[in-house]
Amino acid sequence: MKVMIFVCGEGLGHTSRCISIGRELASAGHDVHVGAYGYSKELIERKGLKTHKVPSEITLVGKAGSLNLKKSILATFKRGQFLGIIKIRKLLKRTKPDVVISDSYFMGMLSAKSRGIPCYLIVNQSNMEEFFKGKGVSSKIVAELVKKSYTGMFRMADKVIIPDFPLPHTVCRKNLEFRKKTWEKVFFSGPLIGKTFGETKTRELQRPHVLCTVGGFGYREPIFRKVIEAAGLDSSINYTLLSGPSVDPASLGELPENVTILKFIDDQFPYMKASDLVIAPGGHSTMMEALSFGVPMISVPDQKHSEQQNNAFVIEEDGLGKMMDYSASPEDILENVRLLISDEKYRNKLAEMREMAVELNGPKAVRLLVEEIGN
Incomplete structure (x- = not known):
């Protein structure tokens, strides 16, 4: 055909x-x-x-x-x-x-x-x-x-x-x-x-690991910087943050040792497979990728974006992650990061979603x- x-x-x-x-x-x-x-x-x-x-x-x-x-x-x-x-x-x-x-x-x-x-x-x-x-x-x-x-x-x-x-x-x-x-x-x-999940080779990253795809440009910059601050509060959790091509990592100042900033990843699936948590906006495709890989999410939907907000609400409602907004403090972010990484209830639920995707x-x-x- x-x-x-x-x-x-x-x-x-x-x-x-x-x-x-x-x-x-x-x-x-x-x-x-x-x-x-x-x-x-x-x-x-x-x-x-x-x-x-x-x-x-x-x-x-x-x-x-x-x-x-x-x-x-x-x-x-x-x-x-x-x-x-x-x-x-x-x-x-x-x-x-x-x-x-x-x-x-x-x-x-x-x-x-x-x-x-x-x-x-x-x-x-x-x-x-x-x-x-x-x-x-x-x-x-x-x-x-x-x-x-x-x-x-x-x-x-x-x-x-x-x-x-x-x-x-x-x-x-x-x-x-x-x-x-x-x-x-x-x-x-x-x-x-x-x-x-099966055809993806795992990236070698220090665990536990958080992949953040929020980006550090424009209106998303405040939450991006708060994630960096949250990382500095607990050095036992490692982070890879995607800043986007418009952001110079040097402009972000001195970073905690457990934080790596990358402008862009051509293939983020190896990073996702090696991560214990994804922090992202409320885009549908990223959610499908994370769930198919069995990774919980912290979703920070764009402001006044009803579609993303609805998606993020479902993620929390179904026990697949947490929904946060731009007013969240670094302490709030860290609390949810620790919960989603360590709580067996979330790990079991995400394993079910990964199996369903297969x-x-x-x-x-x-x-x-x-x-x-x-x-």
Whole structure:
């Protein structure tokens, strides 16, 4: 079969799970093409998959760490990016795929359906209107338009794939709202991550070890520095912190001996496998990676980001980690670090999640679903 995968490039979580699907399909002998843009396209090319440049779908607008979805939608319309559907139709006409998989890239799905090509839509959120709550009359109008658009997309899709554990273990469950007819075609694939626990070689790190992917740039800098302070309160626990490429580690001053600062890790899975805890924002893909590796989390969701906050709430509610906010003190952070590393209750729960991820085998589940069309 020939399969076209469209990737939303606004966040590398979409990219990593599409790479896992693409590799699985290619290893089974299918002809895989990927439509992507920006750094996402570069990353996919490095993984050896056939790529095609596609227009970006949405312009993200915001400041101080808060996404302004209303302004993002208006900016997208002003730039005329939705006209890119013509380019996508031409790409599909040229490549002639048997099926399209669209990871939150709605132009890809609209183009596929307009050409009569079966299309599977991947999403981990279906209530984007949450961004507009309590923000005035004009925002309510935009929210209603957004909701109607999403509802129409879900109705058109042949399958709606949720890249998460099945209910009741679904981490993104508080971000899912479907009509009855849509629920009938929802498929929980299991986590879609770049590497499995079994195929990952453990990085040699001093244990116990904490991997912090919060980043030290912009609005996240205060919590980043508090994690460093927390590390200085207990030298028996070791930390690797990812600062991001925009931060000079030298600007952080003298660091505790148990702290290592790295700007970027090309492959974080060996570090994750060697860690006893992950500190991260509330991004869905990072959560799927940590749970698939059996590692508990401290989630510090971005401010005013309802999706991340819902994910973080579920992590704590299900006994998979702790939810904290930017007001947390270094002492609070250390208390939760010690709890999650030492409490057997958390270790047992996370071991169950890791075993479930292995059994589900998300990429294979998606491949089998796609092959049903061919059969």
